[in-house]
Amino acid sequence: MTYRTAVMGAGSWGTTFTKLLHDAGGEVVLWGRRPEVVEAVNERHENPDYLPGITLPEGVRATLDPAEALDGADFVALAVPAQTLRHNLGAWRTLLPQDAVLVSLMKGVELGTSRRMSEVICEVADVPEERVGVFCGPNLAREVAAGQPGAAVAACTDEDAARRLQAATMTPYFRVYTSTDVVGCELGGAVKNIVALCVGMAVGLGFGASTQALLMTRGLAEIARLGAALGADEHTFAGLAGMGDLVGTCMSPLSRNRTFGENLGRGMTLDEVVAVTKQTAEGVKSAEAVMELARKHNVEMPITEAVTAVLHHGMPIKEAAVSLISRSPKPERYGL
Numbered sequence: 001m002t003y004r005t006a007v008m009g010a011g012s013w014g015t016t017f018t019k020l021l022h023d024a025g026g027e028v029v030l031w032g033r034r035p036e037v038v039e040a041v042n043e044r045h046e047n048p049d050y051l052p053g054i055t056l057p058e059g060v061r062a063t064l065d066p067a068e069a070l071d072g073a074d075f076v077a078l079a080v081p082a083q084t085l086r087h088n089l090g091a092w093r094t095l096l097p098q099d100a101v102l103v104s105l106m107k108g109v110e111l112g113t114s115r116r117m118s119e120v121i122c123e124v125a126d127v128p129e130e131r132v133g134v135f136c137g138p139n140l141a142r143e144v145a146a147g148q149p150g151a152a153v154a155a156c157t158d159e160d161a162a163r164r165l166q167a168a169t170m171t172p173y174f175r176v177y178t179s180t181d182v183v184g185c186e187l188g189g190a191v192k193n194i195v196a197l198c199v200g201m202a203v204g205l206g207f208g209a210s211t212q213a214l215l216m217t218r219g220l221a222e223i224a225r226l227g228a229a230l231g232a233d234e235h236t237f238a239g240l241a242g243m244g245d246l247v248g249t250c251m252s253p254l255s256r257n258r259t260f261g262e263n264l265g266r267g268m269t270l271d272e273v274v275a276v277t278k279q280t281a282e283g284v285k286s287a288e289a290v291m292e293l294a295r296k297h298n299v300e301m302p303i304t305e306a307v308t309a310v311l312h313h314g315m316p317i318k319e320a321a322v323s324l325i326s327r328s329p330k331p332e333r334y335g336l
């Protein structure tokens with residue numbers, strides 16, 4: 001069976017996901033909002049702003065017209081920044097094919113509502129949760145685009161839809177597992193960005209692997225605590241969407257979130273870091289939205305709290321580091 005997919009958003013991950021779908025043998029059209037990006041993909045088979053040096057297959061086609069991209073799609077993959085999804089999807093709502101599965105590629109939580117991306121999709125597109133999927137895992141766009149061995153999770157509460165998404169995305173170099181735990185997969189993807197910001201700050205301050213491992217491990221514990229409060233399956237956090245994505249992102253100099261934190265840790269001001277960050281570092285805005293969720297569900301998330309204090313309330317990084325290391329003594333516990 002050949003599936004047709006519309007990928008909405010021609011940044012680094014949207015473009016990479018388009019290549020993956022093509023390599024998996026599917027039909028795919030990439031929607032981009034900038035004419036020069038669409039032209040580069042169609043004429044020169046590259047997206048130099050986001051994936052310099054990567055050659056895209058000749059069969060990969062891009063368009064500026066959302067209706068053309070969405071026409072007849074089995075899957076609609078959404079790859080815009082988390083904070084613009086509501087606006088973008090609202091504009092495409094009447095063009096969405098009746099039975100298409102809408103797949104979030106995004107790793108963020110909406111500011112103001114604290115909604116996960118799948119919740120925003122259900123609300124704006126007015127579709128039941130069975131028609132909304134999530135694709136996530138330790139996937140640094142450049143490495144996946146280069147065809148390095150990798151894996152991800154295709155999640156949907158409708159197991160059959162998850163299996164179809166799996167079939168549409170498996171390639172000789174990329175494995176895809178299914179899950180029905182949409183909540184856990186989304187939280188794993190969104191909250192690890194906040195932990196990666198913190199690990200980056202630690203790297204920027206000159207701290208080594210011991211401190212980074214501490215932050216990753218306790219970061220995973222707070223992700224699992226929030227997940228338990230929101231009804232996620234705690235096993236998800238030991239998998240690709242949890243530990244896998246957390247470790248991949250926190251360890252990689254390619255991560256925009258880790259790099260953002262590292263620049264702050266080295267002493268740049270927030271404005272300076274924002275000015276040099278050309279791509280989306282979702283954790284920066286999502287930190288406040290996740291903190292709001294944590295407060296609402298009475299979940300302790302000290303790393304998220306410290307990152308939010310540094311990014312949005314002017315707390316000096318060194319003060320945040322002291323606040324974390326001097327927390328009261330307690331037994332080690334994973335999850336709740």
Ligand SMILES: NC(=O)c1ccc[n+]([C@@H]2O[C@H](COP(=O)([O-])OP(=O)(O)OC[C@H]3O[C@@H](n4cnc5c(N)ncnc54)[C@H](O)[C@@H]3O)[C@@H](O)[C@H]2O)c1
Pocket residue numbers: 009010011012013014033050079080081082084088105106107108139140141142278279280282
């Ligand atoms: N890059 C990765 O390695 C990777 C991997 C997995 C998931 N993700 C997630 O994918 C999502 C997209 O990230 P990305 O890496 O492609 O980001 P990016 O910064 O590389 O690209 C963002 C894209 O969105 C477009 N865009 C920006 N503002 C817009 C608006 N107002 N309306 C419509 N389009 C707009 C940009 O033009 C660009 O095409 C994020 O949630 C990210 O966390 C990224």
Ligand SMILES: O=P(O)(O)OC[C@H](O)CO
Pocket residue numbers: 107137138139140141193196245248249254255256257258280281282
């Ligand atoms: O570059 P980042 O920090 O957005 O991370 C990219 C992916 O989410 C890694 O899985």
